[in-house]
Amino acid sequence: xxxxxxAAVPTVxxxxxxxxxxxxxxxxxxxxxxxxxxxxxxxxxxxxxxxxRRLFPTLAAKLTDPEIRLRDMDEMRVDVQAVSASPAxxxxxxxxxxxxEIVRASNEAIARVCAGRPDRFVALGTVALQHGDLxxxxxxxxxxxxxxxxxxxxxxxxxGELSDRSLDPFWAAAxxxxxxxxxxxxxxxxxxxxxxxxxxxxxxxxxLDTTLAxxxxxxxxxxxxxPGLRVCAAHGGGYLPSYIGRSDHAYEVxxxxxxxxxxxxxxxxxxxxxxSLVYTGGGLAHLVAQVxxxxxxxGTDYPFDMGVTDxxxxxxxxxxxxADRELVRGVNAAALLGL
Numbered sequence: 001x002x003x004x005x006x007a008a009v010p011t012v013x014x015x016x017x018x019x020x021x022x023x024x025x026x027x028x029x030x031x032x033x034x035x036x037x038x039x040x041x042x043x044x045x046x047x048x049x050x051x052x053r054r055l056f057p058t059l060a061a062k063l064t065d066p067e068i069r070l071r072d073m074d075e076m077r078v079d080v081q082a083v084s085a086s087p088a089x090x091x092x093x094x095x096x097x098x099x100x101e102i103v104r105a106s107n108e109a110i111a112r113v114c115a116g117r118p119d120r121f122v123a124l125g126t127v128a129l130q131h132g133d134l135x136x137x138x139x140x141x142x143x144x145x146x147x148x149x150x151x152x153x154x155x156x157x158x159x160g161e162l163s164d165r166s167l168d169p170f171w172a173a174a175x176x177x178x179x180x181x182x183x184x185x186x187x188x189x190x191x192x193x194x195x196x197x198x199x200x201x202x203x204x205x206x207x208l209d210t211t212l213a214x215x216x217x218x219x220x221x222x223x224x225x226x227p228g229l230r231v232c233a234a235h236g237g238g239y240l241p242s243y244i245g246r247s248d249h250a251y252e253v254x255x256x257x258x259x260x261x262x263x264x265x266x267x268x269x270x271x272x273x274x275x276s277l278v279y280t281g282g283g284l285a286h287l288v289a290q291v292x293x294x295x296x297x298x299g300t301d302y303p304f305d306m307g308v309t310d311x312x313x314x315x316x317x318x319x320x321x322x323a324d325r326e327l328v329r330g331v332n333a334a335a336l337l338g339l
Contacts, residue, residue: 009326009329009330009331009334009339010079010080010330010334010339011077011078011079011080011298011311011312011329011330012078012079012080012081012082012297012298012329012330012333012334012337012339013073013076013078013080013081013082013298013299013300013302013311013333014082014180014182014232014275014297014298014299014333014336014337015082015084015182015184015234015275015277015298015299015300015301015302015307016069016081016082016083016084016300016301016302016303017063017083017084017085017086017087017301017302017303017304018063018064018083018084018085018086018109018110018113019060019063019064019085019086019088019089020085020089020105020106020109020110021064021109022105022106022109023085023089023091023102023105023106023109024089026098026101026102026105027091027094027098027102030094030098032093032094032095033091033093035093036091036093040186040187042196043187043188043189043191043192043195043196043201044187044195044196044199044201044202045195045196045197045198045199045201047197048196048197048198048199048201048202051199055305059303059304062302062303063086063303066113066116066117066121069081069302069303070117070120072302072303072309073120075309076300076302076309076310076311076312077311077312078298078300078311079120079330080119080120080121080122080330080339081120081121081122081302082121082122082123082124082149082180082182082333082337083110083113083114083121083122083123083124084110084124084125084126084151084152084182084184085106085110085125085126085152087152087154087184087185087186088186089102089106089126090126090129090153090154090186092128092129092130092154092157092158093130093158094128094130096128096131096134099128099130099131099134100128100134100138102126102128103125103126103127103128103138106125106126107123107125107126107138107141107142107146107148108146110123110124110125110148111123111125111142111146111147111148115147122148122149122337122339123146123147123148123149124148124149124150124151124152124180124182125138125139125142125143125146125148125150125151125152126138126151126152126153127139127142127151127153127170129153129154129157129162129167129170130157130158130159132164132166132167132168132169132170133169135167135169135170136169136170136172136173137173139151139170139173139174139177139179140173140177142179143177143179144177148179149179149180149336149337149338150174150179150180150181150182150230150337151174151179151180151181151182152181152182152183152184153181153182153183153184154183154184154185154186155183155184155185155186155209155210155212155213156189156209156212156213161212161213161216161220162183162213162216162217162222163216163217163219163220163221163222168225171222171225171226171229172226174226174229174230175226175227175228175229178228178230178338179230180230180232180336180337181229181230181231181232182232182233182234183210183213183214183231183232183233183234184234185205185206185209185210185213185234185235187201187202187205187206187209188201188204188205188206188208188209190205190208190209190212191204191205191208202306203306206234206235206238207235207236207238207239208238208239209238210233210234210235210237210238210240211237211238211239211240213233214233214237214238214240214272215240215247215264217231218247218260218264218267219257219259219260219264220259221259221260223260223267223271223272224260224261227271229271230273230336231271231272231273232272232273232274232275232297232336233272233273233274233275234275234277234299234301235275235277235278235299235301236274236275236276236277236278236283236284236287237268237272237274237287237291240268241268241274241286241287241290241291242286242287242290244264244265244268244290245265247264247265248263248264248265251263251264265290268290268291268295269291269292269295272291272295273295273296273297273332273336274287274291274295274296274297275296275297275298275299276296276297276298276299276311276314276315276328277299277300277301277307277308279308279314280314280317281314281316281317281318281319282317282318284296284314284315284317284318284328285318285319285320288318288320288324288328293320293323293324293327293328293332294327294332295332296327296328296332297328297332297333297336298311298315298328298329298330298333299311312329315328315329
């Protein structure tokens with residue numbers, strides 16, 4: 001990565017979402033869309049699903065209007081956002097033909113919005129991860145043709161884990177292009193009915209699903225096969241950094257867990273990045289202590305209610321020294337995104 005001085009680097013938020021109206025139009029009358037929405041609502045639970053519907057009118061303008069977004073960024077003291085589609089627009093249920101249309105519409109729209117204010121926005125695209133070979137070509141188009149800096153993906157696909165060998169073409173393309181791959185969950189099917197109250201599908205489910213996804217990338221050898229990947233996990237990497245000692249212990253004592261080239265904790269400090277969305281100063285200080293300040297970037301989850309509107313205040317609460325604070329504030333992200 002480039003040797004950047006903090007004085008020349010903007011404050012960069014890598015975790016900010018956008019809703020593409022053209023995608024909603026494409027899927028509105030497709031039976032699979034309704035079935036996926038119903039399944040998601042069941043996992044979320046009726047109370048949370050109803051509350052999400054009540055929130056939508058307030059969030060809709062922030063998710064679609066760049067001018068509102070810019071005003072909010074100014075209030076948050078964020079100079080640059082890496083803009084990615086709302087996770088609700090992954091639509092990994094779509095067949096190959098529809099998936100190609102969804103990704104094309106999403107990436108072209110986000111690239112267009114970001115091109116309108118290149119001083120404030122950089123674009124992260126999406127790919128049809130349920131079709132591994134197609135996803136690789138979509139990534140190449142997003143970066144090579146549309147000028148996007150990488151893509152956002154979910155924590156699994158309908159067919160399995162991110163480490164599934166059918167996704168090797170995608171990971172190879174990401175490594176070759178030097179593209180940032182931002183991993184962001186959408187619910188947690190693993191929790192099932194246990195997560196369908198109190199918004200546990202998100203509160204517990206999102207960090208749990210991220211922990212599982214990153215663990216598979218390590219234990220299944222994906223990070224060994226593609227050592228040049230730039231993978232950044234939302235929500236501080238879930239529970240993994242806080243309990244990585246258990247993974248290290250398993251690596252030492254369980255033969256079925258000794259399947260990669262390094263101890264798990266080494267991947268956290270040398271192969272992965274994490275956003276700062278862990279809510280408390282103490283939590284952020286702990287994350288930095290576990291993975292190193294050079295592996296943490298600012299993230300807000302704009303504009304959702306589980307995000308934060310004061311990222312720099314929370315960064316200050318972590319009590320980092322000035323050099324580490326500047327790495328998290330923008331230096332790391334500027335390098336990852338090629339600013």
